[in-house]
Amino acid sequence: MSADVVNLRPFRKQKARSEKEKQADQKRITFGRTKAEKNLTTALNDKAEKTLDQGRIEKPQDDK
Secondary structure, three states, X not given: OOOOOOOOHXXXXXXXXXXXXXXXXXXHXXXXXXXXXXXXXXXXXXXXXXXXXXXXXXXXXXXX
């Protein structure tokens, strides 16, 4: 009743590779944008902020 010896190193390496690939995919999504996409996002955020500020009602401050 002798069991075969199993080397776990290839399984560990495969798991590490898959983890690195998942992290790389996430970084591609986060940082992998073109300059035009970044500019578009910035412009849309600025426009939304400007539109939001237009509706703001400021209360007069009491000087004491």
